[in-house]
Amino acid sequence: MNTPEFGKMETAWCPGCGNFGILDSLKLALEALGKDPHEVVMVGGIGQAAKTPQYLSANSFCGLHGRALPPAVAIKMANPNLTVIVNTGDGDSYGEGGNHFLHNIRRNVDMTHFVHDNQVYGLTKGQSSPTTLEGMVTGAQAEGSQNIPFNPVLLALAAGAGFVARGFSGKPDHLQMLMERAIRFKGYALVDIFQPCVSFNRLNTFAWYNSRVYELDESHDATDRLMAMSRAMEFGDRIPIGVLYEKALPDFHEKNSSLSQGQVLAGRRNDPALVRRYMSEMV
Amino acid sequence: MGMYNLLVGGAAGQGVESLVSALEYFFKQDGSEVFTMRDLMSRIRGGHNFSRIRFGAGVPKAHSERLDGIIALNEETAAFHREALSPKGFILMDSAIKSDDPRAVRIDMAKIAKSLGNAKAAGSVAVGAALKLFRVALDEASAAEVFGRVLRPEHVDMNVKAALKGYESVPERYKIPAGNARDMMMLSGNRAIALGALAAGVQFYAAYPMSPSTSILESLAQWAEEAGIVVEQAEDEIAAINMALGASYAGTRAMTGTSGGGFSLMVEALGFAGMAEIPVVVVDAQRPGPATGLPTRTEQSDLKFIISAAQGEFPRMVIAVRHHADAFYQTIRAVNLAEKYQIPVVLLTDQYLADATATIPMLDPAAYPRHEQAQVPEEGEYARYRFTESGISPRRLPGDKDALVNVDSDEHDERGHIIEDSETRVRMMEKRMGKLKLLEKDLQEPDWLGDEQAHITLVGWGSMYGPLQEAVDLLNQEGNKRYGALVFGDIWPLPKERLKQAAAKGEAIINVEQNYTGQLAGLIREETGIEMSTSILRYDGRQMTGEEIARRVKKEGF
Numbered sequence: 001m002n003t004p005e006f007g008k009m010e011t012a013w014c015p016g017c018g019n020f021g022i023l024d025s026l027k028l029a030l031e032a033l034g035k036d037p038h039e040v041v042m043v044g045g046i047g048q049a050a051k052t053p054q055y056l057s058a059n060s061f062c063g064l065h066g067r068a069l070p071p072a073v074a075i076k077m078a079n080p081n082l083t084v085i086v087n088t089g090d091g092d093s094y095g096e097g098g099n100h101f102l103h104n105i106r107r108n109v110d111m112t113h114f115v116h117d118n119q120v121y122g123l124t125k126g127q128s129s130p131t132t133l134e135g136m137v138t139g140a141q142a143e144g145s146q147n148i149p150f151n152p153v154l155l156a157l158a159a160g161a162g163f164v165a166r167g168f169s170g171k172p173d174h175l176q177m178l179m180e181r182a183i184r185f186k187g188y189a190l191v192d193i194f195q196p197c198v199s200f201n202r203l204n205t206f207a208w209y210n211s212r213v214y215e216l217d218e219s220h221d222a223t224d225r226l227m228a229m230s231r232a233m234e235f236g237d238r239i240p241i242g243v244l245y246e247k248a249l250p251d252f253h254e255k256n257s258s259l260s261q262g263q264v265l266a267g268r269r270n271d272p273a274l275v276r277r278y279m280s281e282m283v
Numbered sequence: 284m285g286m287y288n289l290l291v292g293g294a295a296g297q298g299v300e301s302l303v304s305a306l307e308y309f310f311k312q313d314g315s316e317v318f319t320m321r322d323l324m325s326r327i328r329g330g331h332n333f334s335r336i337r338f339g340a341g342v343p344k345a346h347s348e349r350l351d352g353i354i355a356l357n358e359e360t361a362a363f364h365r366e367a368l369s370p371k372g373f374i375l376m377d378s379a380i381k382s383d384d385p386r387a388v389r390i391d392m393a394k395i396a397k398s399l400g401n402a403k404a405a406g407s408v409a410v411g412a413a414l415k416l417f418r419v420a421l422d423e424a425s426a427a428e429v430f431g432r433v434l435r436p437e438h439v440d441m442n443v444k445a446a447l448k449g450y451e452s453v454p455e456r457y458k459i460p461a462g463n464a465r466d467m468m469m470l471s472g473n474r475a476i477a478l479g480a481l482a483a484g485v486q487f488y489a490a491y492p493m494s495p496s497t498s499i500l501e502s503l504a505q506w507a508e509e510a511g512i513v514v515e516q517a518e519d520e521i522a523a524i525n526m527a528l529g530a531s532y533a534g535t536r537a538m539t540g541t542s543g544g545g546f547s548l549m550v551e552a553l554g555f556a557g558m559a560e561i562p563v564v565v566v567d568a569q570r571p572g573p574a575t576g577l578p579t580r581t582e583q584s585d586l587k588f589i590i591s592a593a594q595g596e597f598p599r600m601v602i603a604v605r606h607h608a609d610a611f612y613q614t615i616r617a618v619n620l621a622e623k624y625q626i627p628v629v630l631l632t633d634q635y636l637a638d639a640t641a642t643i644p645m646l647d648p649a650a651y652p653r654h655e656q657a658q659v660p661e662e663g664e665y666a667r668y669r670f671t672e673s674g675i676s677p678r679r680l681p682g683d684k685d686a687l688v689n690v691d692s693d694e695h696d697e698r699g700h701i702i703e704d705s706e707t708r709v710r711m712m713e714k715r716m717g718k719l720k721l722l723e724k725d726l727q728e729p730d731w732l733g734d735e736q737a738h739i740t741l742v743g744w745g746s747m748y749g750p751l752q753e754a755v756d757l758l759n760q761e762g763n764k765r766y767g768a769l770v771f772g773d774i775w776p777l778p779k780e781r782l783k784q785a786a787a788k789g790e791a792i793i794n795v796e797q798n799y800t801g802q803l804a805g806l807i808r809e810e811t812g813i814e815m816s817t818s819i820l821r822y823d824g825r826q827m828t829g830e831e832i833a834r835r836v837k838k839e840g841f
Binding site: 037038039041043046051053054057058059060061062063064067069070071072073074075077078079081082099100102103256257258259263265266267268269270271272274275276278279282283 | 482700
C-alpha cells in the first residue's frame with residue numbers, strides 16, 4: 001500500500017505474509033495520527049518483521065538481533081520529540097531480546113513495541129520461537145516443540161506494563177485502531193500481533209487465527225489489571241484481541257530529573273563551569 | 284628523605300577505605316603529593332584489604348614495595364607486611380594484638396574508641412597517631428574538615444575526638460619535606476575518566492555494574508541531576524552499549540564502561556558501531572581473566588582481545604590510559620575522535636589505575652577543543668553513508684526536517700538500505716577501512732621516559748607508566764648504562780616512529796607488561812617485525828613496582 005507520507009517500497013517478504021497487513025495498518029495509523037516521517041524513528045532488530053523499518057519512509061535504526069529495545073529507549077531519551085516505534089518478531093523480542101523486554105517494561109520509556117508474532121522463526125526457516133505451540137514439529141524440534149509456550153501479554157501485565165494489547169494482521173482496521181492507541185499512549189506500549197507465516201508455520205495459519213480471535217467489547221474493563229490478566233490467559237478455541245490493559249503511569253522522562261522538562265539532549269553541551277566546580281571540589 | 288610509604292590494612296568491613304581517604308586528605312592538606320594503590324579482596328566482610336599510601340615530594344605515579352609504617356587494624360595486616368617494613372618503621376596496632384616485633388607501637392585504639400561511644404572509631408585513633416609520627420599538624424578544625432569529607436555527618440565528631448586522642452598518644456618521629464600539593468586535585472583514575480567524559484560533552488552513559496569500572500558509573504550518576512545528563516544502569520552490558528549507540532545515533536555524545544567480562548558481551552555491538560558508523564566510547568577497566576578471574580585485581584590482558592573483538596573487519600581506535608591526568612585528557616580525546624571518524628573508540632584502563640588515587644595539577648577541560656562536524660552542502664536527498672572525498676559522510680540527526688537518517692547493521696548502500704551486490708560492498712568496505720589511514724594523522728606517539736640517549740629501552744603501555752618511570756630513574760642512578768622507557772597510550776592503530784627509532788639505536792628493547800603472553804610485544808612484532816630482547820611479565824593480579832622492574836632488568840642481564 002502506498003500512503004502520501006510514508007511511501008511504498010519493494011519488500012523481501014513472501015506473498016501472503018502477515019507482515020504486509022501489519023505494515024499497511026502501521027502506515028495508515030501514522031498518517032491518521034498526522035505524523036511527519038522526519039519525527040518518526042523506526043527501530044528493528046533482525047528477522048523478517050525487523051525489516052519493517054526498511055519498508056516505509058521514515059528514520060530507521062536497524063540494529064542487532066534481539067537488541068531493538070535498548071537503542072529505541074535511548075533514542076527517546078536523547079530526543080523526546082521523536083516518535084519511537086519498534087517492529088520486530090517474537091524471536092527477536094521474546095527470545096534473543098527477552099531480558100530487554102522484561103526490563104524495558106520496568107523502565108517505561110514512552111515508545112511503542114509492535115511484535116509480529118507468527119509463533120515461528122521465519123528468517124532462519126522455521127525453527128521454534130518462544131511462542132511456538134507444544135508439539136509443533138520443525139527442523140530443529142524434530143520430535144515437536146517440548147517447551148511451554150511463552151505468553152507475552154500475560155508477562156507484560158505481570159511485569160507492570162501500562163499498555164498491553166493483542167491484534168491480528170487479518171483484521172487491519174482493528175489493528176490500525178490498536179496501533180494508534182498504542183502510539184498515543186504515554187509510556188511503554190506492547191501490541192502483540194498475530195501474523196500467519198505462510199512458509200514455515202503450517203499450524204497457526206490465517207484460518208487458525210481467524211477462527212479463534214474475537215474482539216474485546218465493552219464488557220472488558222481495560223483499567224482492571226486482574227481482568228486483563230484473566231483475558232490474557234484465554235488462549236484456546238477463543239483468543240481475545242484488543243486493548244487488554246491501559247493505565248497511565250509516570251514514564252521514564254517524568255521521573256528523570258534531566259528529562260522531566262522536555263529537555264532534548266541531542267546536540268546539547270555540558271556547562272564548562274560545572275566541570276571546573278567539580279574539579280575544585282577535588283582539591 | 285623525600286617521601287614515605289604507609290600501609291593501612293584490615294578486614295573488609297573494618298572501615299579501611301574511610302581511614303585511607305582521611306589520611307590522603309591529611310597528607311595533601313599538609314602539602315604532600317599522594318599516590319595510593321588499593322589492594323582489595325572480592326568480598327564485603329572479612330579477608331585482608333589494604334592500601335599503600337605514598338606521600339611526600341616527587342611521588343611517582345606508582346606505589347613502592349618498601350614500607351615506613353603500617354596501620355594494622357587486624358593481626359593479619361601486621362603479619363603479612365612486616366617483612367617489607369623498614370627497620371626504623373612502625374606498626375601501629377591495638378594493645379590487644381600480640382606482637383613481638385620491636386617496631387610495634389601499641390595504643391589502646393579499641394578502648395579509646397569505646398570510651399567515646401563507638402568501637403568503630405578505633406581506626407581514627409590510629410590515624411591521629413600516624414599523623415603525629417609523621418609530624419603532620421592536627422587540630423580539631425583540620426580533623427573536622429577532613430573527616431567531614433569522608434564520613435557521614437553523624438560520625439564526624441566522634442572520629443575527630445578519636446583522632447585527637449591518638450595524636451596525643453605518640454611522639455613525633457619523621458619530617459616530611461614541605462610541599463605544595465595543597466592546591467592540587469586528588470582523584471582516582473576512574474574519577475578522572477568520569478570527569479573527562481563530562482568535559483567532553485558526554486550526555487549519556489549507560490553501564491552495568493562491574494568491578495573495577497563501576498565507580499565511573501557512580502561518579503557520573505552523582506553529577507547527573509545537576510549536569511542534566513542521563514546516566515542509566517542497564518539490564519546487562521549488551522543493553523548498555525546498544526543504548527549508547529541509540530543515544531549517539533540520535534545526536535548525543537554517549538559512552539559506556541565495563542570490565543573484560545562485560546566487554547565480551549558488548550563485542551557484537553562494537554562491530555555494529557563500526558558497520559553503522561556510530562560514534563561511541565567504551566571503557567574497559569581490565570582485571571585478571573579469563574572468565575570471572577580475580578575480580579578486584581589488576582591485569583593488562585585484554586589488549587589483543589580488544590583490538591580484534593567482533594566478527595568481520597572494521598576501523599576502531601584503542602587508547603590505553605597511563606595515569607590520572609592522562610585518563611582525563613584521553614577520555615576527552617577519545618570522544619572527539621569517535622565523533623570525528625564515526626567509529627568506536629575503546630579506552631583501556633585497569634584496576635590499578637581505576638582505584639588508585641593521586642594528586643595532580645589542576646586539569647584543563649579546554650585542552651582538546653570539541654570536534655565540530657564540517658558543514659558540507661548536500662546535493663539532492665540526504666544519504667547517511669554518502670561517499671565523499673574526505674572519506675567521512677556528513678551526519679544528520681533524526682528529527683532534522685530535511686533528512687531521513689537510516690542506519691543498518693546489514694551491509695548497506697549510501698542511503699542505509701540493505702544491499703548484497705559486490706560493487707557496493709567493496710566500496711563500503713573501502714570507505715570504512717579507509718578511516719584507519721585517516722586516523723594516522725591524529726595518532727600520538729608513545730611517551731618517552733628517562734634518558735634520551737638510552738642504550739636500553741623498556742616498552743610498556745597504560746598503567747605501567749608509573750612503575751616504568753620509577754624503574755628507569757632507579758636504573759639510571761647507578762652504573763654507566765642508560766635506560767629509557769616508551770609507554771604507549773594510543774595503541775591501535777599502533778604508532779611506530781619512536782619504536783623504530785628506539786629499536787634502531789638501542790642495544791636492547793624489553794617489554795614490561797601485566798600479562799602472561801606479552802601482548803604488546805606480540806602486537807609490535809606483528810606490526811613492525813621488531814623482536815623484544817626479553818620480556819618482563821607478571822600475571823598474579825598485582826602491579827609491578829618500579830623497584831621490581833629495575834631488579835628484574837638487572838637479573839635478565841641488562
